[in-house]
Amino acid sequence: MGSLPLSRVFKGCLHAVKKTTLGVRDSHCYTLDNNLLTPAQRHFYEENGYLVIKNLVSDEDIERFRDEFERICRRDVKVPGLLIMRDVSIAKSEFVPDEKAVMKIQDFQEDDELFRYCTLPQIIKYVECFTGPDILAMHTMLINKPPDPGKKSSRHPMHQDLHFFPFRPADLIVCAWTAMEKIDRSNGCLVVLPGTYKGSLKQHDYPEWEGGVNKLYHGVRDCDKSAPRLHLAMEKGDTVFFHPLLIHGSGMNRTDGFRKAIACHYASGDCHYIDVKGTTQENVEREVAEIAKTEYDIHSPVILKDIWAFRSRLVKGERRNL
Numbered sequence: 034m035g036s037l038p039l040s041r042v043f044k045g046c047l048h049a050v051k052k053t054t055l056g057v058r059d060s061h062c063y064t065l066d067n068n069l070l071t072p073a074q075r076h077f078y079e080e081n082g083y084l085v086i087k088n089l090v091s092d093e094d095i096e097r098f099r100d101e102f103e104r105i106c107r108r109d110v111k112v113p114g115l116l117i118m119r120d121v122s123i124a125k126s127e128f129v130p131d132e133k134a135v136m137k138i139q140d141f142q143e144d145d146e147l148f149r150y151c152t153l154p155q156i157i158k159y160v161e162c163f164t165g166p167d168i169l170a171m172h173t174m175l176i177n178k179p180p181d182p183g184k185k186s187s188r189h190p191m192h193q194d195l196h197f198f199p200f201r202p203a204d205l206i207v208c209a210w211t212a213m214e215k216i217d218r219s220n221g222c223l224v225v226l227p228g229t230y231k232g233s234l235k236q237h238d239y240p241e242w243e244g245g246v247n248k249l250y251h252g253v254r255d256c257d258k259s260a261p262r263l264h265l266a267m268e269k270g271d272t273v274f275f276h277p278l279l280i281h282g283s284g285m286n287r288t289d290g291f292r293k294a295i296a297c298h299y300a301s302g303d304c305h306y307i308d309v310k311g312t313t314q315e316n317v318e319r320e321v322a323e324i325a326k327t328e329y330d331i332h333s334p335v336i337l338k339d340i341w342a343f344r345s346r347l348v349k350g351e352r353r354n355l
């Protein structure tokens with residue numbers, strides 16, 4: 034503990050108080066006091082588990098990410114470790130060498146152009162409010178939500194990102210998600226259930242959707258349909274930071290265009306891996322092992338934390354446990 038910044042110890046203490054005793058809710062349990070967030074912003078995050086910062090990423094950077102994504106889809110660029118995911122509505126046999134076949138790329142940590150997103154100073158200074166100064170990029174994604182073929186398969190079920198992560202504590206993890214164009218209900222914006230990050234990690238399964246579900250699109254089992262939900266309409270460059278226990282998803286893309294967002298999950302260097310055996314997260318480990326077999330020809334038993342150790346990349350400070 035001796036080497037931790039005071040603000041981190043303070044945060045940990047408050048959090049322990051909140052979780053274990055009187056149900057006391059201090060308004061600053063989840064954010065560090067580093068003079069960036071206003072009291073109102075800190076209060077908003079404490080209440081809701083997310084915070085939108087307008088106009089954080091420039092048009093020029095977004096165009097560069099878009100160009101690199103297109104190069105990857107055309108296979109002009111080969112990125113080690115990159116996972117290219119095709120939409121469930123596209124037949125397996127059909128090879129379309131452009132963005133129309135790709136609904137998401139994951140793990141672009143070895144692509145210097147896309148990884149620039151994870152290191153943008155204006156993003157990192159906000160990330161630091163949640164993680165503290167030692168920052169790892171744990172999970173990177175560029176989501177290319179396709180026009181829905183009419184079967185609602187372009188939706189992303191309501192889920193908590195922590196379900197996929199074998200590291201803790203949750204409060205030292207944050208996602209930055211940036212709209213690469215105007216995103217609203219017509220093209221499937223993010224939908225959040227404000228405040229749900231205060232709950233526990235829930236059981237997740239594949240939803241039973243008639244039109245099919247994309248790979249690894251697990252949703253919260255028996256998600257409360259009556260819980261208040263908010264549609265986050267965002268302009269190009271706006272960025273939302275959110276807690277990994279926040280229940281969120283995204284709607285159907287009813288337009289003809291591909292809706293793009295770029296995102297990174299960051300964790301503090303103070304986080305540590307956990308073993309997910311015997312927990313609700315076992316189904317993720319099983320599926321990831323399947324993907325490792327089919328995509329990377331890895332046949333030895335796969336432990337989730339080994340995959341994460343491979344896909345994570347230091348952004349700032351020290352790696353320590355992860």
Ligand SMILES: O=C(O)CCC(=O)C(=O)O
Pocket residue numbers: 174176178189194223281282283294
């Ligand atoms: O961009 C989206 O549609 C939702 C992304 C998301 O929530 C995720 O991939 O975990």
